[in-house]
Amino acid sequence: MPLPDAEALCAELVKKLRPAVTPETAMVGIHTGGAWLAERLHRELGLTVPLGRLDISFYRDDYHKSGLHKSVKASQIPFEVDGRRILLVDDVLYTGRTVRAAMNELFDYGRPESISLVVLVDRGERQLPICAQYCGATHAVPKGAMLRLHRDDRGQLALRLDNA
Amino acid sequence: MHNPQLNAKGELAHLLTLEGLPREIIVNILDTAASFVGVTERDVKKVPLLRGKSVFNLFFENSTRTRTTFEIAAKRLSADVINLNITTSSTQKGETLLDTVDNLSAMHADMFVVRHAQSGAPHMIARHVGPERHVINAGDGRHAHPTQGLLDAYTIRHYKHDFGGLSVAIVGDILHSRVARSLIHVLNILGTPDVRVIGPQTLMPAGVESLGVRVCHDMREGLAGVDVVVMLRLQSERMRGPLLPSAQEFFKYYGLTPDKLAAAKPDAIVMHPGPMNRGIEIDSAVADGPRSVILPQVTFGIAVRMAVMSILGGS
Numbered sequence: 001m002p003l004p005d006a007e008a009l010c011a012e013l014v015k016k017l018r019p020a021v022t023p024e025t026a027m028v029g030i031h032t033g034g035a036w037l038a039e040r041l042h043r044e045l046g047l048t049v050p051l052g053r054l055d056i057s058f059y060r061d062d063y064h065k066s067g068l069h070k071s072v073k074a075s076q077i078p079f080e081v082d083g084r085r086i087l088l089v090d091d092v093l094y095t096g097r098t099v100r101a102a103m104n105e106l107f108d109y110g111r112p113e114s115i116s117l118v119v120l121v122d123r124g125e126r127q128l129p130i131c132a133q134y135c136g137a138t139h140a141v142p143k144g145a146m147l148r149l150h151r152d153d154r155g156q157l158a159l160r161l162d163n164a
Numbered sequence: 165m166h167n168p169q170l171n172a173k174g175e176l177a178h179l180l181t182l183e184g185l186p187r188e189i190i191v192n193i194l195d196t197a198a199s200f201v202g203v204t205e206r207d208v209k210k211v212p213l214l215r216g217k218s219v220f221n222l223f224f225e226n227s228t229r230t231r232t233t234f235e236i237a238a239k240r241l242s243a244d245v246i247n248l249n250i251t252t253s254s255t256q257k258g259e260t261l262l263d264t265v266d267n268l269s270a271m272h273a274d275m276f277v278v279r280h281a282q283s284g285a286p287h288m289i290a291r292h293v294g295p296e297r298h299v300i301n302a303g304d305g306r307h308a309h310p311t312q313g314l315l316d317a318y319t320i321r322h323y324k325h326d327f328g329g330l331s332v333a334i335v336g337d338i339l340h341s342r343v344a345r346s347l348i349h350v351l352n353i354l355g356t357p358d359v360r361v362i363g364p365q366t367l368m369p370a371g372v373e374s375l376g377v378r379v380c381h382d383m384r385e386g387l388a389g390v391d392v393v394v395m396l397r398l399q400s401e402r403m404r405g406p407l408l409p410s411a412q413e414f415f416k417y418y419g420l421t422p423d424k425l426a427a428a429k430p431d432a433i434v435m436h437p438g439p440m441n442r443g444i445e446i447d448s449a450v451a452d453g454p455r456s457v458i459l460p461q462v463t464f465g466i467a468v469r470m471a472v473m474s475i476l477g478g479s
Contacts, residue, residue: 072196073199108211
């Protein structure tokens with residue numbers, strides 16, 4: 001089965017999100033693919049609260065097995081988290097571990113009123129009780145393969161399957 | 165020769181000296197530290213990386229400041245920190261260094277932060293404990309103070325962005341300074357084209373030129389056109405015999421005053437590893453002036469130590 005078209009899924013997500021956002025809605029993208037997607041959604045939805053970005057390397061549960069990731073980016077949360085409704089954005093939802101780490105990190109900035117999860121693709125195989133409230137498509141990929149979002153020089157988004 | 169700081173996979177397992185470290189390891193530490201600066205500016209200044217790990221601060225030589233910054237760094241990584249001031253404990257009862265380390269390893273220490281008056285003591289501990297436990301050199305004799313060198317490099321990169329065209333002057337008591345040695349090594353590794361050391365002949369180690377630095381004995385000549393001035397603490401406590409006529413004399417020739425600083429570039433920054441001797445190596449007008457980045461150095465130092473600990477702890 002061919003991979004879904006990322007640009008079409010983006011448009012789909014914008015349509016689903018539009019009725020849900022208010023001027024107070026904040027958005028946070030997870031590095032790297034999630035941040036690209038969030039940049040796009042943030043712009044298309046015309047959100048006014050500045051976009052946040054998380055690098056969850058300091059919160060990963062495999063640190064003791066795999067060590068600290070190289071080239072950790074700084075997380076930036078340029079708004080008050082307390083009492084905020086937050087849309088957390090990632091490109092691909094898989095085991096749920098990244099989302100778990102991202103939520104832990106967000107809570108170190110404050111106590112949000114709610115967090116909803118926005119993903120471009122849900123590839124299944126969850127290992128934690130986490131689900132997406134806004135999902136572009138579900139698409140199963142073979143275990144061990146890496147489904148990732150790519151962005152070209154013109155800012156076009158595309159999904160790609162890499163062998164781990 | 166195998167670098168004793170690296171494990172079989174080439175990852176950093178101990179931080180003993182900056183000499184001979186691959187450039188990419190140093191750049192990775194500085195980049196990781198930049199991410200930790202953000203963490204230290206949050207309300208919750210903690211991340212869970214070292215949760216459940218025990219960090220032992222083994223200070224065989226007193227240093228409240230360095231010990232405190234390591235303690236804060238470890239606590240911000242959620243480690244448990246145990247401070248041992250060994251000058252007042254077991255060694256005085258006759259226990260050897262390695263017996264002390266074995267005892268602490270039996271208490272499940274994961275990381276040792278070691279300061280020792282003898283050069284090479286942290287190396288000896290690192291060889292003894294192997295790659296599963298991690299050793300950080302927090303200053304050994306006149307040899308090395310790698311985390312200080314890294315935080316100095318971090319500070320320079322923060323303000324000057326790139327080492328490619330920089331002139332850096334290191335001033336004062338070079339002879340007794342492990343800070344100077346570590347800084348010279350890291351500046352070389354990062355490709356700094358012009359590193360100068362300035363001080364009286366009596367405080368200049370023999371053969372210092374072999375480290376790739378230019379030696380100057382005149383302050384104004386040495387500071388001419390530099391981007392960075394690093395002042396060193398005059399370590400009177402380490403001086404045996406008359407290396408200097410007097411502190412006043414030293415200040416007259418080598419103390420950093422606004423007048424001497426005028427020889428440097430107009431946007432030159434002034435650094436000092438602390439604790440400062442005001443009126444001996446640095447004038448208050450400079451230490452508290454607009455070009456001083458001495459307090460930011462302290463703040464960056466915590467992020468740099470968090471980076472080192474989190475990279476070692478995951479190796």
